[in-house]
Amino acid sequence: MTTVNATTAQRCAIWFGLPTPREQALLAAGGWHLRIAGGDARRQVGMRGEDVVVLVADLRGADAARLATLEALLLEHADLPSIALVDGQGDDAPARARIHAHCGRVLHAPFDPEALGTALADLVARPLRDIDSIGGRSPAMLGVRAMLHRYADVDLPVLITGESGTGKELAAHALHELSRRRERPFVAVNCGAIAPTLVQSELFGHERGAFTGATVRRTGLFESADGGTVFLDEIGDLPLEAQTNLLRVLQEGTLERVGSHRPVRVDVRVLAATHVDLEAAIVQGRFREDLYYRLDVLRLRLPPLRERGDDVDLLARQFLDDFRSRHPVQARGFSAAARQCLRAHAWPGNVRELLNRVRRAAVVAEHALIEPDDLQLGASTARVVALDDHRDRTDRDALLAALHATGGNVSACAQRLRISRMTVYRLCRKHGIAPDTCR
Ligand SMILES: Nc1ncnc2c1ncn2[C@@H]1O[C@H](COP(=O)(O)OP(=O)(O)OP(=O)(O)O)[C@@H](O)[C@H]1O
Ligand SMILES: [Mg+2]
Known part of the structure; x- marks a missing residue:
């Protein structure tokens, strides 16, 4: 055959x-x-x-x-x-x-x-793969899709950049699906969500007895993705020690499990995403420059939604249709005023924000046409949401930086940020950060 x-x-x-x-x-x-x-x-x-x-x-x-x-x-x-x-x-x-x-x-x-x-x-008789999940026909998005096709089968790392909610993970998935690795695993890791003390063993595995509590040998995510793709989301949050090991995977195609010095060969393609400026992180000593150059071979920038023109309308329609096909709701479309608001909004949360607003509006709208109120897109709410979104990110970044800089010491962190210890605890809870994992 x-x-x-x-x-x-x-x-x-x-x-x-x-x-x-x-x-x-x-x-x-x-x-x-x-x-x-x-x-x-x-x-x-x-x-x-x-x-x-x-x-x-x-x-x-x-x-x-x-x-x-x-x-x-x-x-x-x-x-x-x-x-x-x-x-x-x-x-x-x-x-x-x-x-x-x-x-x-x-x-x-x-x-x-x-x-x-x-x-x-x-x-063409043969089935050809396309990227159906990524909606949009704006010149910016046609460019992204063309790039995805071009990058898919080049077995080099891709650094995916873009604001929050622009579709970085979706793009990483599309790269995998379009590549010859598609039959093999796609493993997505959010580097910021794993406690820094556990990152090494999560990614690279550990031997039995490597540390207290390591009662059995464990295969890391890189090994389990062998033959496939590893997507390292929020790569800027990867602790320095793990950065060194990642560099080795990229340079030599080998890793060492925690507690072992025996190199294990792995065949993975690494895709990485970041919403922070890695060059600034290099200057601050938080990111290895040599790793950055290894990762930044091919770069894919996901444009913010506000640069995608009519895609806002198109995606809103697509999200509504999709929602309607799965839930019994009144809403069938958008009023002229709602469409106008969709166009005027700045979309700080990008496609994710649009998706959530449309879903919510579809649920609360009492008529066939969704109105600006259903979308919560009055002029004032738009600005408040934008600021809140931005503030949350800034808070979290500052908190993490201070905790890492002080080895997870809450008092020192509070002093550094000129806030009370209670506020540090409150912010940690809010952002799901455990101070003692920042040592
Ligand atoms: N072009 C698109 N067409 C359809 N859905 C999209 C598109 N872009 C993003 N989405 C949807 O928007 C949501 C956010 O996308 P995704 O998680 O890939 O963004 P992200 O850039 O990784 O966000 P974050 O920076 O917050 O991690 C997902 O539900 C995704 O399916
Ligand atoms: Mg993401």
């Missing part, structure tokens, strides 16, 4: 004619490698046996001479699936008719550029 070699197979669209910039962006976002071709299509694309190839005969605005060239090219590559894009204008009707007949699939202009992507995918 022959199978597609998922490692290297590409999907290629060879375009005879001139795609618009929007068409180019949409194809790239769908993972298509686009070649704009004249003469010998195969040679121009550098096609290999396993590649999935579709020809696009762009007849829009073609004169008789171009039609003749196109027809010849299509005949030369008669074994490849093809599609014609027509605008119903121009002369040489017989030549056009022959091309239509040859191609089988014909799209009439003006067509929705997305219909083109769907039509192309239909033409």
Whole structure:
């Protein structure tokens, strides 16, 4: 049985004619490698046996001479699936008719550029993977999706940056799903959520008797992800000692379990995400510079929602439809005023905030159309939420930094932050931090 070699197979669209910039962006976002071709299509694309190839005969605005060239090219590559894009204008009707007949699939202009992507995918018999979970058609998000396709099979680390709630974890997952590692585990670790004293054994495992309480040998997350992908979320929170071991995994492909000096070989791809500025953390001595350069080989920036234009509308609609399909609610859409508010809001919490607001509105709305009040998007609430969100993050960052700097000593931490010890305890509870794990 022959199978597609998922490692290297590409999907290629060879375009005879001139795609618009929007068409180019949409194809790239769908993972298509686009070649704009004249003469010998195969040679121009550098096609290999396993590649999935579709020809696009762009007849829009073609004169008789171009039609003749196109027809010849299509005949030369008669074994490849093809599609014609027509605008119903121009002369040489017989030549056009022959091309239509040859191609089988014909799209009439003006067509929705997305219909083109769907039509192309239909033409190739093999199922192709796309990133359905990541919604958005703004130029910024088409760029992100194109990047995900490009990075997926390059076995190098990717550093994913972006504000809170922009979809960093979703992107990491998509990278894994699109890669040849997809049949193997995807292990996501939130580096900030593991007590610093436990990070080493969580990530790299430990031998029996390595420390008090280590009664059995334990396999770490890296070993359990062998052959797959490890996603290190909030990498800026990784303690320095664990950073050293991570560096070793990246450089040598080996790790040592806690309590052992025997190197264990692991084959994992490392993806990392951060919402903090790692360069600033380097300056403060909290992040290893050499690790940073190892991680920052390929970088993917998730744009904040406010840079995604109409995606806000589109995602709101998508989230509502999705919610409606699973819950019996009155709301079916958004009023004009609500849409206006959605557009005007600054979205400090990005896509997660949008998702939560839409879900909430869907539950509380008493009519078919969601109103600004249901979204809690009055002018004043928007600002309060924005500030609170920001303040929480800043509080947590400052608290963690002070606790780490003082070895988890609450009194010293309180002095440093010029707040009472009680406030330190209160903030720790609020942010789920145990001071004694910051030693
Ligand atoms: N483009 C998108 N389309 C659909 N859903 C999205 C999109 N981006 C993010 N989401 C959803 O928004 C939520 C937040 O996404 P995710 O957890 O990936 O963000 P994040 O950047 O990792 O956030 P944080 O910085 O807080 O960890 C998730 O429920 C995710 O499914
Ligand atoms: Mg996340």
